[in-house]
Amino acid sequence: MSDLDPQSTLRRLFDAAVASAxxxxxxxxxxxxxxxxxxxxxxxxxxxxxxxxxxxxxxxxxxxxxxxxxxxxxxxxxxxxxxxxxxxxxxxxxxxxxxxxxxxxxxxxxxxxxxxxxxxxxxxxxxxxxxxxxxxxxxxxxxxxxxxxxxxxxxxxxxxxxxxxxxxxxxxxxxxxxxxxxxxxxxxxxxxxxxxxxxxxxxxxxxxxxxxxxxxxxxxxxxxxxxxxxxxxxxxxxxxxxxxxxxxxxxxTPQLALRAAAAEAERLGLNVLLLGDSIEGEAREAAKVHAGIARQIAAHGSPVARPALILSGGETTVTLRGKGRGGRNSEFLLSLAMALNGLPGIYALAADTDGIDGSEDNAGALMAPDTLARAAALGVDAGARLADNDGYGFFAALGDLLITGPTHTNVNDFRAILLL
Structure with a gap:
């Protein structure tokens, strides 16, 4: 296990990506x-x-x-x-x-x-x-x-x-x-x-x-x-x-930003799996694929061993079905939390590098192994929030929104999944 602080590490990697652009x-x-x-x-x-x-x-x-x-x-x-x-x-x-x-x-x-x-x-x-x-x-x-x-x-x-x-x-x-x-x-x-x-x-x-x-x-x-x-x-x-x-x-470009984050992660002793800058499709479905890769690393130590970092960029989409608040990154992260279902040692950040996820005031959000448990304790139903496209409301209730303000650049989405 690594002694890195998960949230500060994820934020450090996001900042490295933004700084490069x-x-x-x-x-x-x-x-x-x-x-x-x-x-x-x-x-x-x-x-x-x-x-x-x-x-x-x-x-x-x-x-x-x-x-x-x-x-x-x-x-x-x-x-x-x-x-x-x-x-x-x-x-x-x-x-x-x-x-x-x-x-x-x-x-x-x-x-x-x-x-x-x-x-x-x-x-x-x-x-x-x-x-x-x-x-x-x-x-x-x-x-x-x-x-x-x-x-x-x-x-x-x-x-x-x-x-x-x-x-x-x-x-x-x-x-x-x-x-x-x-x-x-x-x-x-x-x-x-x-x-x-x-x-x-x-x-x-x-x-x-x-x-x-x-x-x-x-x-x-x-x-x-x-x-x-x-x-x-x-x-x-x-x-x-x-x-x-x-x-x-x-x-x-997005790829240069991901490489900057990967280089910072390697300096911290993390084994990096870079999935690329071209991830598209529905945000909630992309999250399930990322969760599957994280489970493979957690269970089998492949394709990289812990401590590990999964990095990806691109631009997912959200088909609006509900009336909630939230952009594609908060939707991705909520779906990821549900797919991982509290698997120990896995943390994540998903955010837009311009500092605005969709049309809200957050860049994205942060997820931890206890995200669903904390939500349940507050009476916040993750499944209902996802169905209502309300990733913003879900993470706001937990105090886990990532709010940066305008970054004055924009190299698309940044997703980092940390396995300690």
């Missing part, structure tokens, strides 16, 4: 200053912190505007920071998108646009396509969030209802050189998926968007449905010569 990394990826103007635009939960860091290290003049989530703004001097809603967009997001398009209009080939993107940018860059209202986009977003659609499926729909996503922002920047600096929060680190790819070629089509709607049986507002059926103008596809002026650079 902070915006300070962008200094290593900067383009040279242009002959003309340098204009900064962007969106995402880390966009304001990225803008502040860019101001600190950029050698010349800067101007521009970025959009971030309410509560995620930081002080800047030359780049305007606008706040808007996430995950369901609002008028402030539409106003920010219009400001961003205005900022890149009328540029020349001597100018440079630096686009700062991170997770959450899709909701924050909401500029409905012609004929579609903001209310239409809000309704589509709510349905996509509730049905359990994957991020690539949601983006296929959102891009084709947008005047700025799916490479359209890149087209607006021409003929200026465009360099995107991105913090990835998506499985596979695909530029077309991060923030719905406003500066990247879009392989998805109107037909793909309609297929998502049909797959989940969604009922779109009439104007949105009519636009998807009409296919007025496709997004730019890979190889489109109109994007020849655009470059894309990743400055932080």
């Amino acid at each position: 902070m915006p300070q990394r962008l200094a290593d990826h900067l383009p040279p200053p242009p002959k003309g103007r340098a204009v900064v635009v962007g969106a995402g939960k880390a966009a304001a912190a990225m803008a502040r860091e860019l101001e600190r290290v950029w050698p010349g003049e800067l101007s521009g505007v970025v959009a971030t989530r309410y509560g995620h703004a930081v002080a800047t001097e030359r780049i305007a920071v606008l706040e808007a809603a996430h995950p369901v967009p609002d008028e402030a997001g539409s106003a920010a998108a219009r400001r961003i398009l205005e900022a890149v209009s009328g540029l020349t080939a001597d100018d440079l646009v630096i686009c700062l993107l991170s997770g959450g940018g899709s909701a924050l860059l909401t500029l409905p396509a012609r004929g579609v209202s903001l209310e239409d986009k809000q309704e589509v977003s709510r349905q996509l969030l509730a049905c359990g659609a994957g991020i690539d499926e949601m983006n296929a729909v959102r891009k084709h209802l947008s005047a700025i996503k799916g490479g359209r922002l890149a087209l607006a920047c021409a003929p200026a050189k465009l360099v995107t600096l991105a913090i990835s929060d998506v499985v596979g680190d695909d530029p077309a998926v991060i923030a719905s790819g406003p500066t990247a070629a879009d392989p998805s089509t109107y037909a793909d968007a309609r297929a998502v709607i049909a797959k989940y049986g969604l009922t779109l507002p009439p104007a949105a449905a009519a636009l998807l059926a009409a296919e007025p103008d496709e997004t730019p596809k890979p190889g489109d010569p109109r994007l020849a002026h655009a470059e894309y650079r990743l400055i932080a």
